[in-house]
Amino acid sequence: MSRHRLLLLLVALTALVALTTATEYNVVDYGARPDSGADSAGAFLAAWSAACNDTGRSGSRPVLRVPAGRFLLNQAYFKGPCRSAGVDVVIDNNSTIFAPPTVDNRAWIMFHHADGLAIRGGTLDGQGQEYWACKKAGRCTAGQGPRTLDISQSKGVSVKQLTLLDSKEFHMTIFDCSGVTVQGVRIIAPADSRNTDGIHASHSRHVRILNTTIGTGDDCISLGPGTSDMLIRDIKCGPGHGISNGSLGWQDGEEGVRNVTVDRVVLKGMTNGLRIKTWAMPNSGSVTNVSFSRVTMNRVANPILVDQNYCPRKGDCPGNSLGVQISDLSYTDIKGSSATPVAVKFNCSGTNPCSGIKLRNIRPRYRHQRPAQAKCQNAGGFASGEVTPPSCF
Numbered sequence: 001m002s003r004h005r006l007l008l009l010l011v012a013l014t015a016l017v018a019l020t021t022a023t024e025y026n027v028v029d030y031g032a033r034p035d036s037g038a039d040s041a042g043a044f045l046a047a048w049s050a051a052c053n054d055t056g057r058s059g060s061r062p063v064l065r066v067p068a069g070r071f072l073l074n075q076a077y078f079k080g081p082c083r084s085a086g087v088d089v090v091i092d093n094n095s096t097i098f099a100p101p102t103v104d105n106r107a108w109i110m111f112h113h114a115d116g117l118a119i120r121g122g123t124l125d126g127q128g129q130e131y132w133a134c135k136k137a138g139r140c141t142a143g144q145g146p147r148t149l150d151i152s153q154s155k156g157v158s159v160k161q162l163t164l165l166d167s168k169e170f171h172m173t174i175f176d177c178s179g180v181t182v183q184g185v186r187i188i189a190p191a192d193s194r195n196t197d198g199i200h201a202s203h204s205r206h207v208r209i210l211n212t213t214i215g216t217g218d219d220c221i222s223l224g225p226g227t228s229d230m231l232i233r234d235i236k237c238g239p240g241h242g243i244s245n246g247s248l249g250w251q252d253g254e255e256g257v258r259n260v261t262v263d264r265v266v267l268k269g270m271t272n273g274l275r276i277k278t279w280a281m282p283n284s285g286s287v288t289n290v291s292f293s294r295v296t297m298n299r300v301a302n303p304i305l306v307d308q309n310y311c312p313r314k315g316d317c318p319g320n321s322l323g324v325q326i327s328d329l330s331y332t333d334i335k336g337s338s339a340t341p342v343a344v345k346f347n348c349s350g351t352n353p354c355s356g357i358k359l360r361n362i363r364p365r366y367r368h369q370r371p372a373q374a375k376c377q378n379a380g381g382f383a384s385g386e387v388t389p390p391s392c393f
Contacts, residue, residue, distance in 0.1 A: 022060040022088070025051045026067065034069025034095075041073045048078045048087070056084035063087070066122060068094035077110045086116020086156065091123075093161075098125040099148070103134050103168070107150040114154045119162055124148050126167035132193050145169040145195070152176055160184050167196050171216065174201040183210040191239035191269075193217035198240070201227050203255065210234055219244040220267075225285070226255035233261070238268030242300070246277035247310055249285055249324040256285035256324065262292045267336075273303035274331070278324035280309040280317040280349070286325040297336030303364045304331060306379070308348040323349050328356040329381075335363040343372035344389060346379035357381030363388050 025047040028034070032043035047064050054062040062084050069092075091097070099108050108126065111117055126148040134140035145168035151157055152175040163186045164171040171187045174180055180201075187198040198214035201207050202224030211234045214220040220237035222244045223230065232243065243265065245257050267273050274292045297303045308326055311317035326348065343364035348354035358381055365388075366372040376392035383391035 022063045023051075023054055024063045024065050025054075026065045027071070028067060032071055034067065034071055037072055039074045040071045041076045044071075044073060044076050045078070051087045052080060052082035052084070054084050061086055061088050061116070064089045066091040066095050066097065068092045070096045070098060072100065073097055073109065074100055075104070075106055075108060077112070078114060080111075080113035080154070081115060084116070086118060087114070089117070089119045091119070091121040091162070093121050095121075096123040096125055099127050099146070099168075101127045101130045103131045103140055104146050105144050106146050107173075108146045108148050108168075110150040110152070111154060111157075112152050114151070114157065116156050117151070117154060118158045118160075120160045121162065123163040123165060125165045126171070128166045128168040128189065128193060128196065131168040135194065147171070147173050149173070150175070151180070155179050157181070158183070162186075163188070165189070166193070169195045170197045170200050172199045174199070174204050174207060176203045177207070178205045180204065180207045181210070182208070182212060185212045187212070187214040187216060189216040191215075191217050197222050198237075200224060201230065203227070205229050207231075208233075212236075214240065216240045222246075223257050223260065224248070225257070227260070228258045230260045231263075232265070233263045235265045236268075237265065238270055238298075240270055242267055242270045242272035242275055244272065244275045244277060245287055245290065246275070247279060248277070248287065249279040249281055249283040252281075252283050254283060254285050257287045258289050260290045262290075263294055265295045266298070267295065267300050268298040270300045271302070272305055273297055273300040274334075275302065275305045275307070276326060276329070277307050277310045278326065280311045280323055282322055283324045286327065288325070289328045291330040291332070292334065293330070293332040295334045295336075297334070297338065297364055299337055299339045301339040302342070302345065303336070303338050304334065304344045304362075306346045306348065306354060308352070308354060322352050325352055326354040329354070330358045331362060332358075332360045334361070336365070338364045338366050338372045341366055341373050342375050344374035344392070346376045346392075348378040350378050353378040353380060355380045357393070359383040359387050359391055361385040361387070
């Protein structure tokens, strides 16, 4: 190759690299001050605005970069839509973004209309201790505290290798989204921190939660109304309240839950295992086509629980109401130890019974290897393979 042609090739390659190299927006360049205790929310939002308005070179995506260090954020609302196909939020693995300890009734970090968003790495510390103490003392109302990471009305989102610590309430919420992948995430809070659900999804479609470890004071993963086509796989939970569908059916006309797969899960020291919970109130919604497979329980109370008569405040629910329809549930290869004598319980409505329940190879044991029990009320289905305790259908 002649020197002239080689020079032209090098120029072309340099131009190609320039076209495909992502533009980075480092929050420090916009005024964030790590390890200072100063609020960096303004700098983070300015960096987001610049990245969000970057049209993106051919084949590249703008990057919002958070370097190593500790950054205080009082609140941050990252709003789209963006001009690019998406923004990569890259948080250094030695970076912690932390909330103020003061009690606040807002979501903390929010992404709204952020199609193509990708969050990777780092730690979000909700510093929930003061809020939990406030609730315990009766000065704060449960359910009113801020969520750590709130993603809403967004498509094609990924959250990977992120650690969430000590959220004041829910750690991650996914609302009215589609095509969301959560992978390799760790969520950690004390067992006595109420309402600190790990991941809560509602009104969302095609959500995948993969290879994730969760230990909190409430549900590891909870599914609310309008959730469909969801995959939960390779999950480790404990402590907490298990994997929960519900509570559902508080309002008539509420969307149901359908097409959910839960596979390869380990539950340890939980107050519930695999739970479906619906209010004993008039409702035209449904829970259908939900499958649980290859689940290992270790000292789990209520390993398999369906409660169609949920009503913690008895005066709120009319008697014999036609509640949420529950059908086509599948439980396959469920094993381990139950912390309570009743390992399988289907508590269904007399006016709207559960139907189409399938049990295959169910082997939970009560402590000291004693046989566990199964209890059914208004539930129909069939069992196959080894089912211990024997099916109560």
